Amino acid sequence: MIRHLLSGADLDAATATLILDTAAEMATVAGREVKKLPALRGRTVVNLFYEDSTRTRISFEAAAKRLSADVINFSAKGSSVTKGESLKDTALTLQAMGADAVVVRHPASGAPHRLADWVDGSVVNAGDGTHEHPTQALLDAYTMRARLGRLAGLHVAVVGDVLHSRVARSNVLLLSTLGAKVTLVGPPTLIPVDIAQALAPGIDVSYDLDAVLPNVDVVMMLRVQRERMTDSYFPSAREYARRYGLDAPRMRRLPEHAIVMHPGPMNRGMEITPEVADSPRSTIVEQVANGVSVRMAVLYLLLGGNNL
Amino acid sequence: MAYPSAAHTSPPRQPSVKVILAAADVSRVVDRIAHQILEKTQGAADTVLLGIPTRGVPLARRLAARIGTFEDVAVPAGVLDITLYRDDLRRHATRAVGPTQLPAGGIDGKRVVLVDDVLFSGRTVRAALDALSDVGRPASVQLAVLVDRGHRQLPIRADYVGKNIPTALAENVKVTLAETDGADEVRLYGEATAA
Numbered sequence: 001m002i003r004h005l006l007s008g009a010d011l012d013a014a015t016a017t018l019i020l021d022t023a024a025e026m027a028t029v030a031g032r033e034v035k036k037l038p039a040l041r042g043r044t045v046v047n048l049f050y051e052d053s054t055r056t057r058i059s060f061e062a063a064a065k066r067l068s069a070d071v072i073n074f075s076a077k078g079s080s081v082t083k084g085e086s087l088k089d090t091a092l093t094l095q096a097m098g099a100d101a102v103v104v105r106h107p108a109s110g111a112p113h114r115l116a117d118w119v120d121g122s123v124v125n126a127g128d129g130t131h132e133h134p135t136q137a138l139l140d141a142y143t144m145r146a147r148l149g150r151l152a153g154l155h156v157a158v159v160g161d162v163l164h165s166r167v168a169r170s171n172v173l174l175l176s177t178l179g180a181k182v183t184l185v186g187p188p189t190l191i192p193v194d195i196a197q198a199l200a201p202g203i204d205v206s207y208d209l210d211a212v213l214p215n216v217d218v219v220m221m222l223r224v225q226r227e228r229m230t231d232s233y234f235p236s237a238r239e240y241a242r243r244y245g246l247d248a249p250r251m252r253r254l255p256e257h258a259i260v261m262h263p264g265p266m267n268r269g270m271e272i273t274p275e276v277a278d279s280p281r282s283t284i285v286e287q288v289a290n291g292v293s294v295r296m297a298v299l300y301l302l303l304g305g306n307n308l
Numbered sequence: 309m310a311y312p313s314a315a316h317t318s319p320p321r322q323p324s325v326k327v328i329l330a331a332a333d334v335s336r337v338v339d340r341i342a343h344q345i346l347e348k349t350q351g352a353a354d355t356v357l358l359g360i361p362t363r364g365v366p367l368a369r370r371l372a373a374r375i376g377t378f379e380d381v382a383v384p385a386g387v388l389d390i391t392l393y394r395d396d397l398r399r400h401a402t403r404a405v406g407p408t409q410l411p412a413g414g415i416d417g418k419r420v421v422l423v424d425d426v427l428f429s430g431r432t433v434r435a436a437l438d439a440l441s442d443v444g445r446p447a448s449v450q451l452a453v454l455v456d457r458g459h460r461q462l463p464i465r466a467d468y469v470g471k472n473i474p475t476a477l478a479e480n481v482k483v484t485l486a487e488t489d490g491a492d493e494v495r496l497y498g499e500a501t502a503a
Contacts, residue, residue: 018404025389025405034442039392067392300392305402 004116004123005298008134008173016178020142022297023290029066030293037296040069043303046099048090048115049126050076050106055264055288056126056136060103063295069303072099087111091118100303104128109166122302130164130228136263137170139294141178143283144218146290147259152179157212159185160222160244160271163192164229167263168222169199176200183216185209186244189233209244213253220261221246221271237270247273251281259283324498328473328481334454334492337470338367341452342374344468345421352381354447355419358388360436361406363425366487367454371423384411388422388443393435408443415444421467425483427453430464455494457481 002010011019029035045064049057057073064071074094076082081090087106094102101122104112109129116123127133145151156175162168162184175182176199183204184191196203206212213219224240234240241247246260254260260272260282268274277284329337349355352375359368365387372385389406397403422436433451440449452468457475473481473496480497484490 022405025407028408032443036442037392038438039397300405301402304392304397305400306398 003302004112004125005134005302006112006116006123006125007132008137008170008177010134011138011174011177013177013179016138016141016174019138019294019297019301020145022301023138023142023293024146026066026296026300027290027293029296030289035066036068037066038068039300039304040064040067043069043100044072044098045069045101045103045299045303046072046074046094046097047126048074048094048102048104048106050081050087050104050111051127053105053127055291056105056133059288059291060124060126060135060295060299062292063299066292067296067299069100069299072097087115088118091115095119095121101299124298124302127166129166130169130225131166132170132173133166133263134170134174135291135295135298136167137174138298139287139291140167140171140220140261140263141174142290142294143261143287144180144259146286147283148217148257151175154180154217155183155215156180156218156220157183157185157209157216158220158222159209159246161190161224161233162186162196162222163190163233164225165222171220172196172199172203176203183212185212186222187234187240209246210250210253213250214255216254217258218261219246219254219258220263221266223263223265224267224270241270245269245271245273246276248275248279251276251279254281261287263287323480326496326498327493328455328496329471329492329494331486331492334470334485334494337454338370339374341454341468341470342371342378345371345452346375346379346381348450348467349419351379352383354417355383355421356411356413356415356446357383357385357421357423357452358410358415358436358440359385360422360424360432361387361389363454363483363485363488364423366485367425367452368421368423369487371421371452384413386411388436388439390432390435390439393439393442395431395435408439410443415440415446417445417447419448419450420446421450421452423452425454425485426481427451427456427464427466427469428459428481430460430462433464434462454483455481 103124105126109131112125185206357368359365368385372383375383387409389408391405450467453466454470456469478499482495484493
């Protein structure tokens with residue numbers, strides 16, 4: 001087993017499948033009266049969040065607690081970071097407190113990789129800048145496998161703000177490893193074709209959502225990340241919604257079995273209409289539930305044995 | 309048996325192998341345990357068999373099937389994975405987690421018979437008891453094992469024992485079953501002494 005989970009590229013097909021299979025067992029705990037396993041008793045997991053997050057932080061916290069680990073939550077707001085403490089000094093503090101794993105979210109791409117050099121414990125990337133978010137990709141893959149029964153051979157359209165999306169990058173890497181075909185769809189300004197080709201050689205790119213929809217098993221809508229946008233990537237929100245938003249008429253173009261995914265948080269009315277988000281094809285709520293199981297599997301596989 | 313002196317050098321010896329139970333013996337032993345479960349539980353009503361992976365699982369299924377042929381009572385058999393409850397998780401590389409499959413009626417209020425192939429230190433059974441209390445509240449718990457080889461490290465004993473095999477600590481008992489290994493057999497491996 002690997003020591004850190006920093007990138008979707010850290011996982012080969014066998015390891016990724018082991019995580020998904022383990023997550024399936026972890027999911028059964030959610031249905032029990034005692035939603036707790038003793039596997040990580042006495043281990044400490046630190047959630048180090050330099051960026052706002054609700055679902056990811058809570059998801060990691062729930063996962064660690066269900067495995068009986070002790071959880072320390074650190075958010076940059078209200079910490080010494082506001083006094084100017086560097087990431088390295090914070091890391092050394094955590095190291096001194098005996099953290100067995102550090103779950104880190106940081107606005108700077110690559111911060112978890114640096115952190116992995118400074119601490120002895122395992123580092124789990126919970127989203128770094130516009131770079132990667134591997135546990136999101138794992139929970140997306142888990143959701144697809146649970147709904148559609150397989151991953152190999154699936155055709156997945158990743159739609160929207162690919163440029164700023166760490167979710168898209170990790171998904172492209174992981175889905176390619178697991179044998180699914182990915183097509184990136186969005187306005188040309190938001191699809192970095194050269195980066196996409198570097199991630200997964202031969203990846204398809206389309207600027208026409210309507211043409212892609214009839215041929216896919218999964219359509220994954222990305223959040224338009226206005227907070228990261230420093231330029232005008234499209235003329236107006238309304239134009240974006242008209243060309244790349246998923247509404248009910250567009251959803252009807254999908255094959256009968258196809259599912260609609262969104263990593264959250266959603267801009268309802270922008271990339272997805274409420275009607276679509278709340279439809280039976282939407283897996284958005286399942287994705288959140290599956291996130292806890294997948295993160296339990298990741299924490300168990302990183303910390304459960306003596307692999308440190 | 310005296311150990312060879314350290315000064316005396318001889319080629320490394322193969323570990324000695326002794327077949328304790330052959331295939332026919334294994335099925336007779338399973339039949340006897342099935343009868344004992346019926347006797348001790350007065351007909352195996354409200355009884356659930358839970359096999360501990362790997363080889364407890366096919367053993368539990370066989371016992372359920374044999375009980376069914378002897379008395380025409382349907383005893384549900386399930387699987388109890390204990391991986392996450394082991395006390396030695398941190399001493400080994402991460403172990404893969406297997407499925408726990410409880411029978412449809414659950415285990416609350418039932419008499420649960422845990423089934424395993426070899427009873428040794430008792431630590432596996434300790435983990436199984438912990439796992440059991442997290443998935444339900446049985447009325448009582450019993451233990452059935454194909455082989456008891458002694459050397460308990462915890463205050464645990466079996467209710468049904470197929471065969472008691474006195475062993476030395478360095479010896480090894482290996483159970484193979486048709487479902488998992490291709491053939492039924494219980495072997496005792498002696499110490500693999502390299503002189």
